[in-house]
Amino acid sequence: MNDLIHYDIIADIHGRYDKLAALMARLGYSPNGAGFIPPAGHRALFLGDLIDTKPGHPFPGGVRATLHAVKAMCDRGDALCLLGNHELNAICYHSSGPNGKPLRIHGSRNRRTHQGTLDDFPDHADPAGEWRTVWLPWLKSLPLSLDLGGFRAVHACWHPQHLARLAGRSLADHDFLLACADQASPDGEAIEAVLKGIEVPLPDGHFFTDHTGTQRSQFRARWWEAPGADTLCRDLVFPASDQIGPVPVAPAAREMFSPYPADARPVFFGHYFKPASSPAHPERHNVACLDHSAAIGGPLVAYRWKGESNINPEHYIQHS
Numbered sequence: 001m002n003d004l005i006h007y008d009i010i011a012d013i014h015g016r017y018d019k020l021a022a023l024m025a026r027l028g029y030s031p032n033g034a035g036f037i038p039p040a041g042h043r044a045l046f047l048g049d050l051i052d053t054k055p056g057h058p059f060p061g062g063v064r065a066t067l068h069a070v071k072a073m074c075d076r077g078d079a080l081c082l083l084g085n086h087e088l089n090a091i092c093y094h095s096s097g098p099n100g101k102p103l104r105i106h107g108s109r110n111r112r113t114h115q116g117t118l119d120d121f122p123d124h125a126d127p128a129g130e131w132r133t134v135w136l137p138w139l140k141s142l143p144l145s146l147d148l149g150g151f152r153a154v155h156a157c158w159h160p161q162h163l164a165r166l167a168g169r170s171l172a173d174h175d176f177l178l179a180c181a182d183q184a185s186p187d188g189e190a191i192e193a194v195l196k197g198i199e200v201p202l203p204d205g206h207f208f209t210d211h212t213g214t215q216r217s218q219f220r221a222r223w224w225e226a227p228g229a230d231t232l233c234r235d236l237v238f239p240a241s242d243q244i245g246p247v248p249v250a251p252a253a254r255e256m257f258s259p260y261p262a263d264a265r266p267v268f269f270g271h272y273f274k275p276a277s278s279p280a281h282p283e284r285h286n287v288a289c290l291d292h293s294a295a296i297g298g299p300l301v302a303y304r305w306k307g308e309s310n311i312n313p314e315h316y317i318q319h320s
């Protein structure tokens with residue numbers, strides 16, 4: 001008898017409960033008032049960044065509805081959920097360090113990023129309120145990566161050395177949380193790489209402007225590649241961008257990479273805001289980013305994994 005569970009893998013929702021409900025219907029899940037019941041033999045896997053609608057793309061109530069649905073499914077054993085960088089940021093935003101100050105500064109930029117979640121939980125400062133008694137503890141309990149045997153999943157970057165450092169640790173351990181909030185610490189560096197990926201510095205004097213209008217000197221990279229002496233920054237930027245020129249990759253930057261072996265089981269991740277028009281297709285036969293910018297106008301995409309070791313483009317399903 002074949003009792004292999006089929007996984008429906010879903011990346012960054014960012015509070016778009018409307019798209020989640022539409023996608024779950026397409027996948028054959030039935031709403032039951034607290035999340036969705038999967039078809040027999042299926043389980044959902046959420047890749048993190050459930051929260052924080054994007055500035056300029058509000059969806060009131062969506063973060064709350066998404067959290068309620070996903071947690072209910074996890075509690076029933078119908079889903080698994082990973083931590084994303086927005087969840088880590090939220091935990092730090094609402095936690096204090098030994099000096100009494102928030103682990104994530106409450107400046108205008110950080111507040112703006114988190115505003116959609118704050119608006120859905122007006123009680124977020126109340127120690128006895130739902131946000132602090134239910135949601136922060138649940139977010140802290142989420143795993144940082146999963147190896148399910150037939151495939152692997154992480155929010156942004158499967159990096160064995162960094163994952164080994166984080167193995168068995170939990171953000172519910174306050175000392176570990178304090179270490180993770182310090183990006184200069186080894187734990188902070190490791191969780192940053194796993195939840196935000198590898199960022200490659202451009203040569204001195206080179207910059208580009210990201211989708212928020214911020215000028216940057218580092219770009220998000222195709223971390224699964226093995227850059228060589230003649231690899232150019234243009235060939236490593238992910239998603240592809242004509243703002244990054246044919247300039248060489250610094251030797252020190254090449255050492256940040258942990259190339260994903262061609263014969264390894266598939267790895268799924270989100271995080272990267274692929275353009276909404278991206279084809280429903282993996283990056284490589286065993287590497288797939290499933291974030292097609294549902295937060296800002298793109299489709300919410302699921303990959304339905306049925307045991308295959310080569311990712312099959314026919315197994316992509318979009319919310320509409």
Ligand SMILES: [Mn+2]
Binds near residue numbers: 049
């Ligand atoms: Mn992310």
